[in-house]
Amino acid sequence: MKKSIMLGALAVAGLTAASASASTLDDVKARGKLNCGVSSGLTGFSQPDANGVWEGFDVAVCRAVAAAVLGDSTAVEFVPLTTQVRFTALASGEIDILARNTTWTFSRDTDLKLDFIGVNYYDGQGFMVPKSLGVTSAKDLDGATVCIQTGTTTELNLADFFRANNISYEPIPIETNAEAQQQYLAGACDVYTTDASGLAATRATFEAPGDHVILPEIISKEPLGPVVRHGDNEWGDIAMWTLNALIAAEELGVTSANVEELAAAATTNPEINRLLGTEGDLGAMIGLDAQWAVRAIAAGGNYGELFEKNIGVNTPIGLARGLNAQWTEGGLIYAPPFR
Amino acid sequence: MTTLTDTPKQGFRLSQLIYDTRYRSITIQVIATVLIVAALWWLARNTVANLTALGKDFTLEFLGNRSGYDINQRLIAYDSNATHGRAALVGILNTLLVAGLGCVLATILGVIFGVLRLSKNWIVSRLAAVYVEGFRNVPLLLWIIAIFAVMTESTPSPKDFRGENPVASMALADNVAITNRGAYIPEPLFANGLGDVEIKPGGIFADLYFNVSIDLIVILLTLVASLLVVKLVNTRAADIQNATGVRPTTWWVNLLIIVAPIAALLWGLGFYLGKPELSGFNFAGGTHLRNSLLALWLALSLYTGAFIAEIVRGGINAVSKGQTEAAFALGLRPNRTMRLVILPQALRVIIPPLISQFLNLTKNSSLAIAIGYMDVRSTLGGITVNQTGRELEGILLVGLFYLLLSLAISTGMNWFNDRVKLKER
Amino acid sequence: MSDNAQTVRYVRESMIPPSEPPLKEQGAVKWMRENLFSGWKNTLLSLVSIYVLVKLLFALVPWFWNSVWTAGSLNECRETLAVLEGLTTHGGACFAVISDRWLQLLFGFYPAESYWRPILVFILMFVALAPILFSARLPKQLLWFSILFPFLGTWLLWGGSFWVPILVILGFVVGAVGFKIGGRFAGAFGAVALGIAGAALWWMIAMPSINGALHKAVALSRIDGTKAELLETLVTNPAQIDEIEAEQAAVQEKINELTAEKDVLVVEMLAAREAGSEPSSDQKSAFNAIMDELMVERRHYTALGFTAFKLQQAISDANGLLANIEALPQWEADLPNAIVTAAEMEAALPDGLHNLVSVNQVPAGTSPEAVDALRAYLDADTAVLNLHANIETAYERLGILGLAPVTSRDFGGFMLAMIIGVAGIVLSLPLGVLLALARQANLPIVKGFAVAFIEIIRGVPLIVWLFTASLLLNYFLPPRTSFDLVLRVVIMVTLFAAAYIAEVIRGGLAALPKGQFEAADSLGLDYWKSMRLIVLPQALKISIPGIVNTFIGLFKDTTLVGIIGLLDPLNLSNSIRAAAEWNGVYWELFVFIGLLFFVSCFSMGRYSLWLEKKLQRGHR
Structure with missing residues (x-):
């Protein structure tokens, strides 16, 4: 008991930020804020605007979770994290959920004691080269100098790809996208490799985007998804089904514009009714109220809306849906049934 | 003896531990030791508890696993199939390389600009002051990034060397290519070389394997032998001088002794320079000094050089003006005065702070990651820690390496300082 | 001589004017x-x-x-350069990014309505420093303000109830009283022991309870008013937000119009350039006028967005507080039961499992029932902890009487660099003095520890220490505690700076003539008195230039905290570049950051030089 009292005293003195407790949901509710780990700057996925308000595709997932749990999409405390400290921050309880374009891999899910709750963006590592180089395939890159934004899986994928194809290369590891961009544009490297979404975002800001091509090869699978701590399944379920609710909403045609109307009374589609809480009581099964999904969808829109608003073809980043289209349209985005 | 007689008869009392100056120091030290050991034990206990709570353990086994990533600049054989331990070793050597090069260049720059700042030439001294203040007052990280970017922006890329009318051309009779990927310089090669000898330790040092070129060993041995002979010749000359008062001319003998065997050896080994040539995307052949190395080297040297310049200026100013005047009175010219009178005396003041600048430079080389130079912080403390999730072990090892390196440098430099110190009588 | 003068017939009375x-x-x-x-x-x-x-x-x-200062994005910068000067990006700087984001680079995400707080702290810092830096010209009484400043500054920056800094200061008073009493009854050891114990007890036990009680009292006294206020916020703010959004839409309309107008103009002017002629000055001035107007509208839009954001935040806070008010009675009712349950569970635990904090720690061979019991106990204990924390936090939020609290996550930019630098130096001074004295002491073991500490800290790069702070400190602390990252960094930077300050002060001690030590001894002063009254005042005074230089070094090194994720100016520049409109801006941000660092470090360096000269003169 002494321990508790001392920790309580420290908490009052403002020293402890968090104690990773058994129930993240209770913590979040008591705190009234969701602590969300994001990248300190990744175009389209998370970036602060001039007022210091965070925006982006990853940010939107956190806002949806906050809306579902707390009923307020602005009740989120965004914690910018580097690649190196992100998992430690999650393990220590500094953040409740990590939405920082993190690749779902076996060892992270098991050895690092993380739980991936789904995939919000299917990415893959790609290559960008100047058109003038006349390269049409990554296999033509024998002896090329490759600018690589150091992450965690990019170096490994690159090494594996070149080794598998038995061609040589010279890596130039770069810490930030801004520097990699500068090096690539100055011609210090022939190729720039990072996640394809990042390549598209980068190319969009060039003075002459048309002078550069993104090669057809995608050399890795990078399923990016939000992560929670291993062991708190209740919280994991909430995060996972909030993401699924956004995906299902798009499939069912529920948007931020019509969600209120659809949730007002039961519709003819029973799945919509279950999702929006007008039929059954799915919310109670994950420890929330019946309106949770309505709030999550109303916060920023369904999956498709979020995509179009943050990274879609009409934004400066201009990403096509591709793999991230609904399964009904040939993509991989697929929510398990709400039943 | 006196203390024995002074001791009161009733013997030792506990309060003496506090009030008696003879015992008090022991009491304080015991208390301090207990407190510090307790603190360390507390930290260790917390660590163990936290590690088990997270289901982790403390082990260095990860150093033996396959690393899976490539490193561009490697002084020893390495590829992505090698171990994390090997990657750490590559990083260590890279750190040592840039730190060593940096210390040399920083000293040169520091001495030059320190002297220039004292120059009577107005514009030169002003420019030196701008250099010193500019570099000292802006964070090193910013300089590293800026210099790296300037180097890539201001040099041609390899594709500019291509084509009918290339925009850029190679320097020094087509021997050196300066590109924004670094400088390509000729490398020494041997047509009938003797090959390499492989050194392969076993056990936990299995990662320490490396190849040594026999050619290099033979050349070094020859050089050492020649120098020994030269020393012999000089001793004999001194003996003759002592005996007869006339010193025989030895310089051409010495020159011959040094040059002839090496030349013969190089000819025998079939020495030639391998020139860099355009092929594919890049230059092939020659030695590639990467931009990251050059930029880091330059940035560290310029930054530390600015501090050293101030130290040199302070050292020169510390030499009293009378010394200069005395030297002038003897008829020495200004630059000889500087070289023979001022600098040797200033050196006494300069060396101790210089040591700490060398230490700073070495530690600052850990910023290499900002421009992708793969030093030990980027390999072991960066990618390896990221891949394996072994942050406790990785960071401790990196810290330990820097600590040992710093201690080694300061020990070595202090020894040097003791040797050159003015022996006061 | 004299007769010789008389022989001279003609003496020139005035000098020849010197020729040019x-x-x-x-x-x-x-x-x-x-x-x-x-x-x-x-x-x-x-x-x-x-x-x-x-x-x-x-x-x-x-x-x-050729730099461009009014533009909304990098592409507009390029456009402006192209139409006005006929240049590419490399021809001119795009400082528009600075005019858009300079406040962010200075203050990070600190709430804009509270910018006056860091500014006031910055000004007060000079007032506090003045009696130390320019000791000769100012009254001694000002030193009291210097001593109070760290507490005042911390409170201004982080906010919170006004009594918190007072309570913290009272801890020192308690410590001093303990020191006096202990000194009277148990000599120097008793004094130190009682002083530290008194202060520690105050800070650990008394202060939190008093603080909690005060917050609770204030909270309870105004709970109905608060509730009404919050409910009103929930009603009025959404309406206001709607209004603002309508206004924003109108402004957006205007922006769209202007952009369209500008685009037409750009096409015309580019066509003119294409044809080889300079666009007319009318066109240029029209373009400039449109850009200026566009910027005004955009600023207006951003400002509206900010107001809306603040109103939204108020709603979100109100919701949280109302939920807290609702939950409080339940929490308070649950707490005693939870404590009893947890205590019973702990008592019922089998031997050997009592001090564990995780089920991973159980020794091999423990029965599954025992593991389950431990798990249940741990959950119960955590529940108690959380209840405690929930209640305390709720009352603190409801009963706050003072400045709005700001979390250190919102600190960034130059403010963060300043805070880390200043806090590091101020906190490291006492530690550095102790280390320097320990290194000089006649006690081999104490000296050994001091040397080991100093050498270990100085032998390892700061960046490794920062990684230790961000990745490893959580391992070293008791399980289930974690500090806020800024605080962890400040702790690490303090330890780091202490080693350097210790060396500076050791230099100061060594520079004192031996006679001073001997004179103090001959007066019969004991060690601490001679240090406090004779040695340290002089040694510290000569050490000031060295301390300022250490500060400059530390201030520059704060750029490294970006590598562990804090938003220092350099890392913030990466965040700014992540915004789609500024992606690709490179040199401009570096130039601005470098210039700010240069100005501050250069002026500090000049001051330290001036002081060095003054001190040298004082010594002769």
């Missing part, structure tokens, strides 16, 4: 001959220098001269 020196020996010519072209070597050096200078200026000046 030859042209070579006067004015600029002479200066140049002496300072630039004396001798061929000097001439060569001068010419080389001038060449370098001219080259540099030619490379840099146009870039600055």
